[in-house]
Amino acid sequence: LDGNYTWSHCIGLPITTLTNLGAANPHGPYQNNGPNDRTLDMGDCTSNAAISxxxxxxxxxxxxxxxxxxxxGGxxxxxxxxxxxxxxIFQTRSGAPFTPGIGGDQAYSGVAIPGGGALPIPQRPNQVADVxxxxxxxxxSPAPCVSWFNASAVTFxxxxxxxxxxxxxLRGPGFWDWSQTVSRKFQVTEGQQIEFRAEAFxxxxxxxxxxxxxxxxxxxFGKITSSNGGPRIMQFALKYVF
Structure with a gap:
């Protein structure tokens, strides 16, 4: 029996911030790297340091x-x-953070519209109530979906x-998985074995x-329509060793 537990806390810049920085402005405002390399806002990109x-x-x-x-015998x-x-093997982990976006250029900055640059930077909404x-x-509804947070608490x-x-x-659902293997080696002769394995994920x-x-x-928005990890998979193997 063996096990391990890890508590961690990761703080950093949004991935789009890191990938869209202009070469001449490594610590400057957001950059779009689009045709005009326009600035998204006037704040230093480090002001968006948050939970990664x-x-x-x-x-x-x-x-x-x-x-x-x-x-x-017997x-x-x-x-x-x-x-x-x-x-x-049993594994479990807490959910990953995520950031809602408005899906457009509400600020009229000209850089958050999909296709406006190499990696458009999503603009975030307002939170007006408990999520x-x-x-x-x-x-x-419409099914199939699962409610996760209060979408009415978020507005443009x-x-x-x-x-x-x-x-x-915000954080998404956690994840857990149980995988199991059953195996045995059958001795046929002194130099020959048959190994049977059954595995389930x-x-x-x-x-x-x-x-x-x-x-x-x-x-x-606010609804889960996808799964994390696949269905049960079972596989069997028979190996002859000589």
Whole structure:
């Protein structure tokens, strides 16, 4: 039995800030790297330092390996139950931060419109109420979707202004997975073996939710319509060693 736990806290600049900095302005205002390399706002890019999208606050892993005893002689059932190896991997982590965007150029800066530059910088909305949703993790419409945060608490900023919502101010669902392996080597002769393995990933076939839709302009804003990780997968293998 083995395990580990990691607590971490990652603070940094939005990825688009790092990738869109002008070569001549490594610490200057936002840059678009578009045809005119226009400035998004007049603030230093470091003013947007916040919780990073890589901030997975809690991560835990547990591994377990056990082998049944070797039975010599006795009934065929005892011999069949001998030397099976069970290997378990369980992992879990907290949700990743995300940042809602308005999906357009509400500030009339000319650089946040998709296609306006190499990597357009999303503008953020205003938060006007508590974003915690009373229907969190419940189904919603149009199906299939799952409610995650209170979309009514987020609005477009006034034309010509930027929103007050912070970078990485919301978090998506956590993730967990249980994988299992069962194996045994059958001795055929002194120099020959047959190894059997059965493996299963996402043993419980559980749905792990992805992050919600973050574009305020979209009809599914605040709702989760994707999954994180696949369905249960099982595979079997038989190997002859000689």
């Amino acid at each position: 999208a890589l901030d997975l606050r809690h991560i835990a892993n547990i591994t377990f390996v056990a082998t049944t005893p070797k039975y010599s 009934s065929w059932l005892n011999r069949l139950a001998s030397t099976w190896t069970f290997s378990t 915690v949703s009373p229907t969190r993790r419940q189904g919603c 900023p006034a034309v010509g202004t930027y929103g007050n919502m912070g970078v990485g101010s 996402n043993v419980t076939n559980s749905l792990r939710l992805g992050n919600p839709n973050v574009s305020l302009s979209g009809g599914q």
